[in-house]
Amino acid sequence: MGHTYLCFPAGKNKALSFSYDDGNAADRKLVDVFNRNGLKGTFHLNGGLLGQGNNIGADEVAGLYAGHEVAGHSLTHPALTRLSGEAVAAEILEDRKRLEDLAGYPVRGFSYPYGAWSRPLADRLASLGLAYARLVDATGDFRLEEDWMAWRTTGHHNRDLLAQTDKFCRLEARHGLHWFSVWGHSYEFDREDNWGLIEDACARLGGRTDVWSTTVIGMVDYVDAWRRLRLSAAGDVAENPSAVAVWLEADGKAVEVAPGARVRLRG
Numbered sequence: 001m002g003h004t005y006l007c008f009p010a011g012k013n014k015a016l017s018f019s020y021d022d023g024n025a026a027d028r029k030l031v032d033v034f035n036r037n038g039l040k041g042t043f044h045l046n047g048g049l050l051g052q053g054n055n056i057g058a059d060e061v062a063g064l065y066a067g068h069e070v071a072g073h074s075l076t077h078p079a080l081t082r083l084s085g086e087a088v089a090a091e092i093l094e095d096r097k098r099l100e101d102l103a104g105y106p107v108r109g110f111s112y113p114y115g116a117w118s119r120p121l122a123d124r125l126a127s128l129g130l131a132y133a134r135l136v137d138a139t140g141d142f143r144l145e146e147d148w149m150a151w152r153t154t155g156h157h158n159r160d161l162l163a164q165t166d167k168f169c170r171l172e173a174r175h176g177l178h179w180f181s182v183w184g185h186s187y188e189f190d191r192e193d194n195w196g197l198i199e200d201a202c203a204r205l206g207g208r209t210d211v212w213s214t215t216v217i218g219m220v221d222y223v224d225a226w227r228r229l230r231l232s233a234a235g236d237v238a239e240n241p242s243a244v245a246v247w248l249e250a251d252g253k254a255v256e257v258a259p260g261a262r263v264r265l266r267g
């Protein structure tokens with residue numbers, strides 16, 4: 001009998017995410033690049049700094065980031081590791097409230113300002129309703145790690161984005177699950193005059209039918225749903241008690257297990 005494998009949606013085994021910080025005006029151009037290529041992004045905003053300097057204004061958040069993920073980055077961008085617990089709580093919760101007022105949904109994603117984090121801080125953030133928190137440290141590869149409160153991407157876009165894109169596109173190992181995740185700041189493309197980098201990468205990745213483009217919270221919720229999947233010992237019946245559709249591969253065939261459904265995978 002064949003194996004029953006976990007898959008990304010539509011039976012894919014490659015996923016792609018972009019995670020960009022600070023809500024700078026250059027996000028407009030970056031969102032446009034993503035939209036033109038059918039890709040999703042995650043945007044980490046400081047609720048207390050909207051409209052200041054060259055930042056996106058509060059009135060623009062809902063429209064600009066529609067279809068993408070609005071995520072937190074603290075209210076005013078301090079190094080959280082140097083604040084009291086009370087100050088950390090205020091920075092997280094007030095940021096969430098302001099962003100949620102604009103986005104209209106629970107904001108559960110986060111990236112650490114300056115990448116400053118510690119394990120006790122990560123634990124505190126989890127207790128404030130955050131589902132993941134991104135570091136600036138990177139893995140350099142496409143592993144799917146599940147240490148969500150200390151989540152690391154594949155790398156910053158200046159770290160060989162095109163070479164990594166090429167490597168990711170050529171990956172053929174069907175036995176694995178691969179997640180290419182990129183982080184950065186949109187204003188860096190202005191500063192370094194290298195918009196061509198992200199344009200080229202997105203043009204290559206956007207046209208691929210074997211890649212699942214997802215927000216970061218989309219991945220976190222998907223993994224959570226598949227961890228809660230109930231499989232029979234023989235691997236031929238699956239129950240999905242979650243609100244997210246989960247995909248399995250049985251005998252080489254992709255099968256969708258809809259939210260709340262029980263599905264016979266074989267025969």
Ligand SMILES: [Zn+2]
Nearest residue numbers: 021022113114
């Ligand atoms: Zn930042």
